[in-house]
Amino acid sequence: MELGLVGLGKMGGNMRERIRRAGHTVVGFDRNPDLTDVHSLRELVDALQAPRVVWVMVPAGGPTQSTIDELGELLSPGDVVVDGGNSRWTDDERHAEELAAKGIGFVDCGVSGGVWGLENGYALMYGGDPENVARVQPIFDALKPEGEFGSVHAGRVGAGHFAKMVHNGIEYAMMQAFAEGWELLEAADAVTDVREVFRSWQEGTVIRSWLLDLAVRALDDDEHLAALRGYAADSGEGRWTVEAAIDHAVPLPAITASLFARFASRQDDSPQMKMIAALRNQFGGHAVTAAAGGEKGADSPGADVTPPVGG
Incomplete structure (x- = not known):
């Protein structure tokens, strides 16, 4: 299966690797040129065969909204967008409505696993119409932990992020x-x-x-x-x-x-x-703040910086 993945930070980058290890093709986009496979969302969409699935792993709020807005202009009817960040479930309902007006499906997915997910797998909680979930199921299966548990279709749109x-x-x-x-x-x-x-x-x-x-x-x-x-x-x-x-x-x-x-x-x-x-x-892998006089500066690993997506 082909997947477009937007956001290749601590979680997104490891998710790309785990999905590839399962035998799927992943085209990733990140604003960091050292991480990205392509140089724009348009290039990512053009690299995928229709019908497409694009998974968004960027911070909740404005970054997610702007990414979904742009994808809504680039994708075609029959494509599916997955929001795997930590969005509020009420945002999911709005995103689903906006994309549905263009014939594009939407699935929300709460993801837990943090920096350990690459090896251990990610616990997944997803919401959406059954036909859209089915389109993404091979990716869910690649990301989840080994064994019977670790993923669930929690209900309709918004249920995944509500459960997370x-x-x-x-x-x-x-x-x-x-x-x-x-x-x-x-x-x-x-x-x-x-x-x-x-x-x-x-x-x-x-x-x-x-x-x-x-x-x-x-x-x-x-x-x-x-x-x-x-x-x-x-x-x-x-x-x-x-x-x-x-x-x-x-x-x-x-x-x-x-x-x-x-x-x-x-x-x-x-x-x-x-x-x-x-x-x-x-x-x-969330940021920590050093004690007074400690060694963790603003540029060191674990310094107080923007927390990663998900986890």
Whole structure:
């Protein structure tokens, strides 16, 4: 199968490689000339045989809107656009309507997997009409993890990003719980090796998980997270989750509290937020901010920069 892929950053670039490893042809476009296969969206569209599928992996909001607008002028009836970024589900409904008026299909896809997705596969949650989803299915199959699970047709347009939004809200709360437990252990004089306590939980406990494994990895890198400032960004999905909960009158006390804890991290150097920042960096390559006097400058790996798409 042929695929056009727009956006070849940390996730998009690895997705291109995983899809190619599965035997598909990928024509990628990125504004970075060191990453791109073609030099414009028009060149990308011209390189694909109709009917085309073009997957968009750019930041949500303006960049996604402008990319879809341009593709709407370049593509033909029968083509399909996939938005695999972290767009809000309400944007999906508008994009689907705009493209449908031109005979172009639309699928929204929440993607989770971060910098580990190339080897482990990406969890995929997608929404759209069955015929449009079927067109993209070979690519979904190439990207998903091995085995029975890891992808789902969640429902109509918007369902994929809504499901990914809820996933990220749960992620906020889980990371917050690990962070609070870590800070309490660090504060207790009786506990002399917090890192090994965390490591001991990796087997035989009900909280063993990939996030726990990543917490241990982060503590192996920096036992007391001294090099990190206690600051953690939020990339939008946590806020949207809380807003959706209000709209649906669904109580979300844990997720809401974890979002507010991130806001608190911007007021003081929070020890809990050091763990949150470390975990986000471990699983998604998200930026971290160095502690005062630390070595991570604006140009170094892990410096405070724009977060990657997805994850």
